[in-house]
Amino acid sequence: xxxxYELRCRDCGKRFxxxxxxxxxxxxxxxxxxxxxxxxxxxxxxESIAGGPASMWRYQSLLPVPEDYAAPTPAGWTPLLEAPRxxxxxxxxxxxxxxxxxxxxxxxxxxxxxxxxxxxxxxxxFDTVGCSSTGNLANAVAAQAVRMGFKTYxxxxxxxxxxxxxxxxxxxxxxxxxxxxxxHVNRLSSQIAERFHWGFVNVNLRPYYAExxxxxxxxxxxxxxxxxxxxxxxxxxxxxxxxxIRKAFKELVELGLVAEKQVRFFxxxxxxxxxxxxxxxAGSDIIEPQRPxxxxxxxxxxxxxxxxxxxxxxxxxxxxAEDVSDVEIVSAIQELAETEGVFTETAGGVTTAVTARxxxxxxxxxxxxxxxxxxxxxxxxxxxxxxxxxxERTIRPRMADFEEFVAQHEVRGIVVDDMVSGxxxxxxxxx
Ligand SMILES: *Cc1c(COP(=O)(O)O)cnc(C)c1O
Ligand SMILES: [Zn+2]
Numbered sequence: 001x002x003x004x005y006e007l008r009c010r011d012c013g014k015r016f017x018x019x020x021x022x023x024x025x026x027x028x029x030x031x032x033x034x035x036x037x038x039x040x041x042x043x044x045x046x047e048s049i050a051g052g053p054a055s056m057w058r059y060q061s062l063l064p065v066p067e068d069y070a071a072p073t074p075a076g077w078t079p080l081l082e083a084p085r086x087x088x089x090x091x092x093x094x095x096x097x098x099x100x101x102x103x104x105x106x107x108x109x110x111x112x113x114x115x116x117x118x119x120x121x122x123x124x125x126f127d128t129v130g131c132s133s134t135g136n137l138a139n140a141v142a143a144q145a146v147r148m149g150f151k152t153y154x155x156x157x158x159x160x161x162x163x164x165x166x167x168x169x170x171x172x173x174x175x176x177x178x179x180x181x182x183x184h185v186n187r188l189s190s191q192i193a194e195r196f197h198w199g200f201v202n203v204n205l206r207p208y209y210a211e212x213x214x215x216x217x218x219x220x221x222x223x224x225x226x227x228x229x230x231x232x233x234x235x236x237x238x239x240x241x242x243x244x245i246r247k248a249f250k251e252l253v254e255l256g257l258v259a260e261k262q263v264r265f266f267x268x269x270x271x272x273x274x275x276x277x278x279x280x281x282a283g284s285d286i287i288e289p290q291r292p293x294x295x296x297x298x299x300x301x302x303x304x305x306x307x308x309x310x311x312x313x314x315x316x317x318x319x320x321a322e323d324v325s326d327v328e329i330v331s332a333i334q335e336l337a338e339t340e341g342v343f344t345e346t347a348g349g350v351t352t353a354v355t356a357r358x359x360x361x362x363x364x365x366x367x368x369x370x371x372x373x374x375x376x377x378x379x380x381x382x383x384x385x386x387x388x389x390x391x392e393r394t395i396r397p398r399m400a401d402f403e404e405f406v407a408q409h410e411v412r413g414i415v416v417d418d419m420v421s422g423x424x425x426x427x428x429x430x431x
Contacts, residue, residue, distance in 0.1 A: 004039060005064045007031040007207055010309070018064070020124050020204040030305065031207045033064045037254060044255055046226060049218075053077075056112050056215035062251060063215075064208050065119045072147045075111035076215050078103050080223035080371070085339035090356040094369045096229070097336075098220055100376070101344050106143045106167065107377035108136035108298075108345075109241065113212035114144050117201035120208040122148060126199035130154055132189035133202075134182050134237060134298045135164035136376055141201055142173035153198065155185045161297060163380045181292055183303045202238075206305075213241045217248025220371050221258050228258050230368035231319070233266045233358065235351045235375055236276050237299040239310030242267055245373075246313050265314050266363070267321035268354035270294035270329060270346075276304055277321035279311045287311070295326045295384050296346040298376055320363050324353040330384055332356065336374070343378030351375070 007016040011029035023030055043061040052058030056076025060069065079099045087095035100109035114137065121129045130153040131141045138154045145152040152173040156165070157180060168175050178185045186203075193200040201209045221228055228249055234242040242265055252258045269277045272294025275287045287307035292300035304310070314321055324332070329349035336352045337343045344352070355372045358364045378385075395401035 003036070004061075004067070005033050005035045008034045018120075018123075020120075020126075020199060022204055022206040030309075033207050033211050035062060035251075037251075040251075041255055044257075046257060049222065056115065056212070056219070059215055059218045062218075063116055064211050065116070066123075069119055071115055071119065073105055073111075073115065073144050075104055075115045075144075077219060080220060081340065081342070083340050083372070086336060086352070089335065089339055091359045091366055092355075092364070092370065093366045095355075096220075096224075096369070096371045097340060097342060098216060098371050098373045099342055100216070101342055101348060101374050101378065106136070106139040107380065108140065109213070109216060109373075109375040110136040110140040111144070112215050113137070113209045113240075114140040114201055116212035117199075117205040117209035118144055118148055118150070120205055121150065121199035121201070124199060124205075126197070127151060128153065128196070129199045129201065130189065130192070131201045131203075132156075132182065132186040134300055135160050135380065136298050137202060138168040138173075138175070139164060139380075142168045142171035145173065146171050150199075153192070155189050155192075157181050157185055157297075159297075161381055161383055163382065164297075167380065182301050183289070186301075210240045210244055210306075213244035214248035214251070216241065216373065217245035218252065220245070221249065221252050224369070226258050227369075228252075228261045228263050229371045230261075231264045231266060231364050231370040233268055233351055233355045233370065233372045235299055235347045235373065236267045236269050236310055236321075237301045237304065237347075239267075239276055239304045239306035241373075241375070243306055243309045243313045246317065263317060264319040265317040266319045266354070266358055267310060267314050268351045269321065269323040270296035270299055270350050271323040271325050272296070273300045273302055274323035275302060276307045276310050277323040279307065280314050280321035283315075285311045285315075294329075294346075295381075296329055296350050297381075298345060298347045299350060320358065322354045322357050324350060324357065328353040330388070333378060333384065334388065337378070342374060344374045345376040345378050345381040346384050347376050348374040348378070349384070 009024035012027045055074035057071045081097045083095045083097045103111045128151040132155045155176045158177040193203045253260045273292035275290045285308045289303035292302045332353035333349035
């Protein structure tokens, strides 16, 4: 290979030079970035990575950008947390949380994909960028476009959560609310990208965008001490993230940075939008589109672009997929916050509830090293918890009032002392 990276068709293998293209002109399958792995053997080493920045750009030599590219905004390198209290609650032992609820700059894993996509938008000379989004992508594009000097158009379904709308507009992006669901928004975006020659991160820049997701996988391996986990639980919207974590692990094995190991991939969806988990459960790669109806709006893609690849990756890895109800999602958000101090959005509620179910159904063995991917921040979907916590009455600034307040509180059983230490009372928290 004469170049460090280029595009290749995922199905027929046809090669393409680097261009804003997303699908093969022969077979219409999606394009993917491939690298000169011989060159990468020299540049992508444990030592060079350790000497790199504390961001996803420490893996720059396996990302589709020129060698001397200087990313204007650091993203990624989020904590991998041990989760012993959540583990105890759900019958696990070696459970970890990859916490992209604190990914910078906009508090979701989408900051990673946007970093790579916008780098390529610059390379291709676009002056205007955009995306079709279920929320987090909108926030990430709007924020990162500012420091790179792009004009920005963002298309979202009209019923998006208010926090995600505000978190897009505040950066000065032009927000277009489209009457319809994500799939309608996405179709319009493809037409706009073509008509106006704009760089749409998840349309004509999609192969580059998707590479950003690999860094979740690289980080998991590096943070486990250059080891692969036994299992990974990943939320699925378009189905890209789960396939790219798998690609990352394969690349690390190929380059000799980790020992080879069969990692099982588990996909998580909301029952109200579960085209991929439904296919996996049916033993099929054929995705039947659905009309989304769930509070997990960030995952509400009824016709997922990478759905067949996600379903295949799950099956080939020996994993499984599950979907959970909106009630389970909310309760899992609370559970993760109460046990591990991580406040996630509805997508993280999906992942947490699915992780719990996988243990309960014996699909994951308690002794396995399992990583649950938390991909977004709870402050963006506070509506999901509406009515869950009553507004406490006020007290006067007097000790007597406070003592009375505490007494009433204990009677109602809301205060559970052991929450602080992470122990359970009689195997159950009182809510
Ligand atoms: C977009 C998104 C995902 C899923 O990403 P895909 O690559 O489209 O499957 C998961 N979690 C959150 C919070 C997201 O915004
Ligand atoms: Zn092809």
